[in-house]
Amino acid sequence: MTRRPRSLSTRLAAAWTALRFRLPKDRAAALAADWGLLILLSYCTYYLINHWYRALNNVSPVYRVPFPNYAYVVAAAATLFLAVFWENLGTSIGWKSIGLDHADRASRPLRFLPRAAHFVLDLASWSLTALGAALALAPLAGLGTLLYGVISGSGLMVVPSVMLGPLGPWYVTLGWTIVLGLALVAMGYVSWWAARALLSWLWPGRRGATPWADRAVRSQVCKAADVVRSGPPRPWWRTSWGLMTLLLVGVGVYVGWLTAQVNLATLIRRASSTGDYWQKLVTPDFKYFLVPEPDLHDTMLNGIIQTIFMALLATLLGFVFALPLSFLGARNMVTKNRLGWGVYTVTRAFFNIGRSIEPFVMAVLFATTLGYGPFAGCLALLVHTVAALGKLYSEQIEAIDPGPVEAITACGGGRTQILRYGVVPQVVPPFLAFTLYRWDINVRMATIIGMVGGGGIGRFFNYFKNELRWHEVGAVIVIIAIVVWIMDYISGRVRERIT
Amino acid sequence: MAAPQLVIEHVTKVYERGDVHALRDVSLTVNKGEFLVLIGLSGSGKSTLLRCINRLIEPTSGRILLDGVDVTEAKGAELRRIRRKIGMVFQHFNLVKRSSVLRNVLAGRLGYAPPGPTLIGRFPREDVDRAHRSLETVGLSEKMYTRADQLSGGQQQRVGIARALMQEPELILADEPVSALDPATANSILQYLEQMNHERGATVICALHFLSLARRYGTRIIALKDGAVVFEGLPREIDNVRFKEIYGEDAEEVEVR
Numbered sequence: 001m002t003r004r005p006r007s008l009s010t011r012l013a014a015a016w017t018a019l020r021f022r023l024p025k026d027r028a029a030a031l032a033a034d035w036g037l038l039i040l041l042s043y044c045t046y047y048l049i050n051h052w053y054r055a056l057n058n059v060s061p062v063y064r065v066p067f068p069n070y071a072y073v074v075a076a077a078a079t080l081f082l083a084v085f086w087e088n089l090g091t092s093i094g095w096k097s098i099g100l101d102h103a104d105r106a107s108r109p110l111r112f113l114p115r116a117a118h119f120v121l122d123l124a125s126w127s128l129t130a131l132g133a134a135l136a137l138a139p140l141a142g143l144g145t146l147l148y149g150v151i152s153g154s155g156l157m158v159v160p161s162v163m164l165g166p167l168g169p170w171y172v173t174l175g176w177t178i179v180l181g182l183a184l185v186a187m188g189y190v191s192w193w194a195a196r197a198l199l200s201w202l203w204p205g206r207r208g209a210t211p212w213a214d215r216a217v218r219s220q221v222c223k224a225a226d227v228v229r230s231g232p233p234r235p236w237w238r239t240s241w242g243l244m245t246l247l248l249v250g251v252g253v254y255v256g257w258l259t260a261q262v263n264l265a266t267l268i269r270r271a272s273s274t275g276d277y278w279q280k281l282v283t284p285d286f287k288y289f290l291v292p293e294p295d296l297h298d299t300m301l302n303g304i305i306q307t308i309f310m311a312l313l314a315t316l317l318g319f320v321f322a323l324p325l326s327f328l329g330a331r332n333m334v335t336k337n338r339l340g341w342g343v344y345t346v347t348r349a350f351f352n353i354g355r356s357i358e359p360f361v362m363a364v365l366f367a368t369t370l371g372y373g374p375f376a377g378c379l380a381l382l383v384h385t386v387a388a389l390g391k392l393y394s395e396q397i398e399a400i401d402p403g404p405v406e407a408i409t410a411c412g413g414g415r416t417q418i419l420r421y422g423v424v425p426q427v428v429p430p431f432l433a434f435t436l437y438r439w440d441i442n443v444r445m446a447t448i449i450g451m452v453g454g455g456g457i458g459r460f461f462n463y464f465k466n467e468l469r470w471h472e473v474g475a476v477i478v479i480i481a482i483v484v485w486i487m488d489y490i491s492g493r494v495r496e497r498i499t
Numbered sequence: 500m501a502a503p504q505l506v507i508e509h510v511t512k513v514y515e516r517g518d519v520h521a522l523r524d525v526s527l528t529v530n531k532g533e534f535l536v537l538i539g540l541s542g543s544g545k546s547t548l549l550r551c552i553n554r555l556i557e558p559t560s561g562r563i564l565l566d567g568v569d570v571t572e573a574k575g576a577e578l579r580r581i582r583r584k585i586g587m588v589f590q591h592f593n594l595v596k597r598s599s600v601l602r603n604v605l606a607g608r609l610g611y612a613p614p615g616p617t618l619i620g621r622f623p624r625e626d627v628d629r630a631h632r633s634l635e636t637v638g639l640s641e642k643m644y645t646r647a648d649q650l651s652g653g654q655q656q657r658v659g660i661a662r663a664l665m666q667e668p669e670l671i672l673a674d675e676p677v678s679a680l681d682p683a684t685a686n687s688i689l690q691y692l693e694q695m696n697h698e699r700g701a702t703v704i705c706a707l708h709f710l711s712l713a714r715r716y717g718t719r720i721i722a723l724k725d726g727a728v729v730f731e732g733l734p735r736e737i738d739n740v741r742f743k744e745i746y747g748e749d750a751e752e753v754e755v756r
Contacts, residue, residue, distance in 0.1 A: 421617075
């Protein structure tokens with residue numbers, strides 16, 4: 001049998017794959033979810049202890065029960081312990097939602113003793129993993145602190161000076177900083193690698209095979225649907241995940257109620273004394289819809305048109321920028337090699353970060369640099385639109401039917417031709433639908449952005465509100481509501497037509 | 500005797516994920532003008548073998564020669580030149596559902612047409628004429644401007660065949676072209692393939708599920724089981740014993756006419 005020679009890069013990639021921790025992704029995700037939920041629960045407990053302590057002892061609302069610092073570490077470890085316990089001896093929320101279950105080699109439910117043994121081994125495995133990850137990431141955090149020091153111009157020399165005392169001129173200190181930083185990173189990776197080596201020495205097996213805890217007790221983790229059960233399943237309220245969900249929802253609502261400082265008494269008491277204000281709001285005054293407002297030198301009609309055009313411009317430019325980016329952020333387009341993965345990761349990171357910063361916040365930041373006005377608002381909308389559309393587009397590209405791509409490849413089409421004839425025709429209609437939908441969202445956002453100096457109708461709202469002219473505020477609210485409703489209706493109808 | 504058109508030498512394919520051996524040391528030769536039928540259970544490696552021939556799937560090891568040229572070593576433009584001589588017909592048609600029939604058929608010409616103009620959707624005049632003729636051959640001239648997803652399964656597969664015709668193929672790979680169709684339509688589709696085989700002299704390698712269809716259209720049959728060749732011979736040589744070898748002890752032959 002002839003074997004084609006493998007290039008150096010393929011061999012390096014294979015070596016790297018062999019070296020990497022082969023964590024089953026589903027189980028890691030399930031554990032992360034369970035751990036996270038338990039951490040949330042422990043935070044709620046902490047909050048309630050404080051709340052009840054203050055209520056019982058009648059002390060000031062800023063009083064905090066003095067927990068020692070190591071309590072956080074203990075809480076993190078204890079919640080990990082509980083999460084692993086929960087996953088092994090019951091069906092946790094994470095496992096239930098991903099659809100995993102323990103079973104023996106014959107796919108029957110696991111008995112108690114193997115389950116208990118598996119719990120101990122799993123706990124050891126996840127603890128080592130968490131410890132290894134912490135050891136590997138801590139030096140990075142250290143480096144980050146150093147970099148922060150460099151950027152902010154404050155703390156660069158702090159770390160080595162505190163550790164070693166004054167070291168002489170600045171460049172000596174800088175040198176030590178770099179050496180120490182690199183040493184920290186090396187230490188972290190060595191310890192992580194050592195933990196892995198220890199595990200694979202204790203339980204050797206083929207790479208990619210079942211995790212060692214499963215091998216040790218001759219069990220397997222399989223899809224919950226594949227487990228052969230005798231008898232009907234338990235009703236959800238008698239399962240651990242069902243009860244835990246009830247507990248989480250209950251505690252969540254209670255703590256949420258406390259943190260939001262819900263006070264129904266105030267709502268009722270204040271309502272009667274603000275009757276005048278409500279009465280003005282519901283009798284809107286549209287005088288300045290067509291007549292320029294003397295202080296703002298503009299009509300509300302112009303304001304709303306400006307808002308709509310701001311939204312339109314942000315949407316169109318957003319489309320132009322998001323279109324090429326979305327191909328870089330689609331897994332099936334770029335991840336053929338390592339460089340592709342890098343591009344994919346960076347693009348996706350931009351999409352996710354850009355989407356998670358509200359345009360309202362960005363508008364405030366841009367307005368400080370660019371001055372208050374529609375330009376800052378538009379720019380803020382644009383950044384958010386590019387990120388949001390890019391993400392939607394690239395998910396659409398990932399969901400295409402691979403058949404036509406295969407067909408064009410088989411016809412001898414080049415890369416651009418595959419894009420043009422295999423991918424683009426499939427994604428254009430959904431892209432148009434998303435873009436319209438985005439315009440609709442942008443109109444809504446543009447009204448809000450106007451309130452922080454982004455221009456448009458929001459400027460009127462802000463101004464009238466500060467002047468306590470509630471009739472006009474009422475008018476602005478009505479105009480916004482009508483425009484948003486119309487946009488929503490139109491974009492909804494058009495989306496129905498083209499998808 | 501002339502040199503065989505296609506030579507497959509010791510081709511093996513291992514899917515890294517799951518450690519699956521899709522093809523185990525497959526060797527065979529195909530002569531010009533043959534209608535070779537591949538049979539075997541689902542997962543026996545038929546699709547993988549077909550896709551290795553035009554490198555939609557990279558074989559792990561082994562060599563494939565088409566007209567004496569090593570397909571497995573070809574790169575870039577050379578690979579595309581090889582691919583455009585090989586027409587392919589798919590089980591699920593692989594048409595762009597939202598595009599018109601004409602556009603789908605023209606896409607078959609992408610290996611020949613100048614790349615620049617095709618990017619803005621322009622094809623040379625003769626290619627458009629050729630597309631009209633191809634559609635006429637499969638009897639779909641009236642449906643030229645219909646969206647592909649408006650057609651029935653059999654019509655869509657005919658569009659797939661018209662697309663393959665555009666390549667003026669010397670070799671046609673058909674990956675279970677009739678599995679998604681009803682028996683009557685299946686016969687008409689295979690007749691189109693037979694017509695291309697007879698009239699244009701294109702070699703056809705066709706994966707099929709039904710033995711009766713294989714017997715009727717194939718000039719030679721190759722059976723795969725677990726990625727290895729378990730039978731090679733003429734259609735009439737498959738008797739009940741051979742059949743059970745290929746499909747397993749419990750299998751019963753189903754007739755399709």
